Amino acid sequence: MATATCQLSEDQFLCSICLDVFTDPVTLPCGHTFCKKCIDQHWRFDAAFKCPYCKQVYDAKPEVRVNVFIAEMAAQFRQSQISATHGATAQRAAHSEEIFCDFCADPKTRALKSCLVCLASFCESHLEPHLNMAILKRHKLVEPQRSREEETPQRPDAEIQELIAMRQHTIQQLRQFMELNNKDANSEIAKSAQAFTALKDCVERDLDILIQEITRKKKTTEDKAKQYIVALEREISELKRGARNTKDWANVSIPRPTYEGIAVRAMAQLDEKLAQQMSMAFFAELERVQKEKVYVMLDPEKVHPKSGSQSNTKGSADNKPVCKCVLASQTFSSGKFYFEVDVKSRSKWTVGLARELHVNREVALSPQNAYWIICMRDKNEWYAGSEPSVRLSLKSKPEKVGVFVDYEDGLVSFYDVNKAAPLYTFTGCDFPLRIHPFFSPCQNNGVQLHTTPESSCILQ
Incomplete structure (x- = not known):
C-alpha cells in the first residue's frame, strides 16, 4: 500500500x-x-x-x-x-510545517502571511488590517514562517536599530491616531450635546408657555370668585346693619375653565418645532455621509434576465411581469461609501446591497442570505428586508434613495435624499468579503425573489 x-x-x-x-x-x-x-x-x-x-x-x-x-x-x-523531506535542513523543515494564525481561537486557521514587524502569523481574515490600514501597510509581510526566538539568528546592530526605529514610528502613528480619534469623539459629543440641548430647551420653553396659560385661566377664574366673595361679605355687613335693598345672589355661578385639549394643542405645536429641529439634524447628517459618495455603474454581466434570454419577455404564461435584477460593477470590502438611486419613475423597486446573484430557488432578501435592502410594493407599501420583513411608516414616497455603508462598523443606512429623512438602518451586519450595490425595478413580492415556474422574478 x-x-x-x-x-x-x-x-x-x-x-x-x-x-x-x-x-x-x-x-x-x-x-x-x-x-x-x-x-x-x-x-x-x-x-x-x-x-x-x-x-x-x-x-x-x-x-x-x-x-x-x-x-x-x-x-x-x-x-x-x-x-x-526528513533529511532536509531544520530551516526547511520549519517552513514545510503548517503555520497557523496566532490570533485565531481553536480550531486554528492556516496562516496566509507572517509579519516581520509584528513577529506573528495571520490568516486571511486577521490579515485584513495589514492590507487596509495605512499604519500597518508599511510592515514587511512574508510567506508563513515560525518566529521562535531560539530559531532566530542573532541580528546585527544595524538591523536591530532599524526594527526599533520602525516600531517607534508605528507607536507615534498610533498615538496620533488615538489623538485624532479622541478629537473626533469629543467633537461629536459636543455637537450631539448641542442638538439635544436645543431640543430640551424647546420642550422646556413650550412647557413654560403651557403652564403659564393654565395658570392664567386659573387666576382669571379665581379673581372673579374673589370679587363675588368680597361683594357678598359687604352685603352681609349691610344686612347686619339693617339694609333692605340687596342683590339677588341665587343664580350667581362661575363657569369652571376648560383645560381639555390645551396640552394636546401644545404638544402638536411642539411636534412641529421638534420636526424642524430634527430636519436640520438630518440634513447635517446626510451632508456628512454624502462626503463618502461614489458613482455606481451597473454591470451588464450581472443582470438577470439578460437580453435575448428566454425569460426576457413581456410576461410569463400567467401574465406575471418579468423582473430585472442587477448588481453594480463595483465591489466593496472595506471602508465607508454612499450611493444614490433615483426611484421617482418606479412604481415598484428594491434597493440595497447584495453579495452576488446566483440563487436558483425562492430566497428571502434578508441579511441571513447576504441581502440588505428596502423595497416599495404596490399601494405605496415600504418594507425592509428581514426575517420577518419590517414594514416602514413613511410620510411620503421617496424620489431618491441614498444608501450609506460603514463596512467595518457593520452598518447600512437608507435615506430619503430629498427630505433628508432616515428610512431604515441595519446594524451589526456580518458582511461577506465583497458586497455590491443591488437594484431591482420590480415588486419581488415585497422581500422575496422567486424561481418557481409560476414566476419570472429570478436571480441567478
Whole structure:
C-alpha cells in the first residue's frame, strides 16, 4: 500500500477549494470530494447548494460524511511527503510545517502571511488590517514562517536599530491616531450635546408657555370668585346693619375653565418645532455621509434576465411581469461609501446591497442570505428586508434613495435624499468579503425573489 501511495501524484489528494491536501474529506453525491470545512464554508456564503467543481445543484443540503478511505489515503500521502523531506535542513523543515494564525481561537486557521514587524502569523481574515490600514501597510509581510526566538539568528546592530526605529514610528502613528480619534469623539459629543440641548430647551420653553396659560385661566377664574366673595361679605355687613335693598345672589355661578385639549394643542405645536429641529439634524447628517459618495455603474454581466434570454419577455404564461435584477460593477470590502438611486419613475423597486446573484430557488432578501435592502410594493407599501420583513411608516414616497455603508462598523443606512429623512438602518451586519450595490425595478413580492415556474422574478 505504501508503494502505491508514493506513486500517486499530489493533485489526486488536493481539495479544489483550498488547494491543499484533504483534511476530513467528504464526497458529494456527484462524486467530487472536498475538505469538510471547505465545503461547509462554501455553502455558508452560497445561497445555492451546488458542487463547486461540476456546478451540480441540489434541492437541499446533501448529508455528507467523512470518506474514510480517501482520508486514510490522504494521511498516508501526507506522511510520505514528510518522510521524503526528513533529511532536509531544520530551516526547511520549519517552513514545510503548517503555520497557523496566532490570533485565531481553536480550531486554528492556516496562516496566509507572517509579519516581520509584528513577529506573528495571520490568516486571511486577521490579515485584513495589514492590507487596509495605512499604519500597518508599511510592515514587511512574508510567506508563513515560525518566529521562535531560539530559531532566530542573532541580528546585527544595524538591523536591530532599524526594527526599533520602525516600531517607534508605528507607536507615534498610533498615538496620533488615538489623538485624532479622541478629537473626533469629543467633537461629536459636543455637537450631539448641542442638538439635544436645543431640543430640551424647546420642550422646556413650550412647557413654560403651557403652564403659564393654565395658570392664567386659573387666576382669571379665581379673581372673579374673589370679587363675588368680597361683594357678598359687604352685603352681609349691610344686612347686619339693617339694609333692605340687596342683590339677588341665587343664580350667581362661575363657569369652571376648560383645560381639555390645551396640552394636546401644545404638544402638536411642539411636534412641529421638534420636526424642524430634527430636519436640520438630518440634513447635517446626510451632508456628512454624502462626503463618502461614489458613482455606481451597473454591470451588464450581472443582470438577470439578460437580453435575448428566454425569460426576457413581456410576461410569463400567467401574465406575471418579468423582473430585472442587477448588481453594480463595483465591489466593496472595506471602508465607508454612499450611493444614490433615483426611484421617482418606479412604481415598484428594491434597493440595497447584495453579495452576488446566483440563487436558483425562492430566497428571502434578508441579511441571513447576504441581502440588505428596502423595497416599495404596490399601494405605496415600504418594507425592509428581514426575517420577518419590517414594514416602514413613511410620510411620503421617496424620489431618491441614498444608501450609506460603514463596512467595518457593520452598518447600512437608507435615506430619503430629498427630505433628508432616515428610512431604515441595519446594524451589526456580518458582511461577506465583497458586497455590491443591488437594484431591482420590480415588486419581488415585497422581500422575496422567486424561481418557481409560476414566476419570472429570478436571480441567478
